[in-house]
Amino acid sequence: MKKEQMEEINDVDEINDELAGLREFVAPCRFCQQFVAFKWNAKKEVSDEEKTEQATLNCNCESAKWYQDRMTKINTAQMNIEELFSDPDEHELQQLLLSATAMIVDKNIFKISIIARNGAKGDFTISPSGKIKIKRTEATVTEASL
Numbered sequence: 704m705k706k707e708q709m710e711e712i713n714d715v716d717e718i719n720d721e722l723a724g725l726r727e728f729v730a731p732c733r734f735c736q737q738f739v740a741f742k743w744n745a746k747k748e749v750s751d752e753e754k755t756e757q758a759t760l761n762c763n764c765e766s767a768k769w770y771q772d773r774m775t776k777i778n779t780a781q782m783n784i785e786e787l788f789s790d791p792d793e794h795e796l797q798q799l800l801l802s803a804t805a806m807i808v809d810k811n812i813f814k815i816s817i818i819a820r821n822g823a824k825g826d827f828t829i830s831p832s833g834k835i836k837i838k839r840t841e842a843t844v845t846e847a848s849l
């Protein structure tokens with residue numbers, strides 16, 4: 704590829720980054736302290752702590768990979784909790800489960816079971832091998848007695 708063509712492609716990349724609001728940063732990983740370069744769709748003012756968090760999420764060291772895996776599990780569980788318990792009558796149940804996400808993912812708690820005012824039941828569990836399960840059970844019971 705000619706040098707001119709490569710420069711054009713770089714320009715296109717820069718324009719796309721700008722459109723996506725991406726800015727370039729360099730910050731140290733929380734675990735290995737190595738400086739990591741990354742692009743981030745950041746708001747105007749960014750604290751050092753936020754930059755360190757992003758650097759850690761972009762680092763390849765073993766500890767950072769463990770941390771990234773943990774954050775992915777926490778975020779995925781929280782998205783599922785928000786989706787499953789979106790009924791306004793289950794708001795408090797949802798908030799309690801959301802606040803317990805890290806405790807479950809870190810296996811400090813293995814099971815939480817809550818019943819909301821509308822009777823819906825929320826079960827949030829992690830198996831000893833690390834399998835996470837979020838279950839919503841409706842309280843609807845239909846019965847006929849003659």
Ligand SMILES: [Zn+2]
Pocket residue numbers: 732733734735736737759762763764765767
């Ligand atoms: Zn690292």
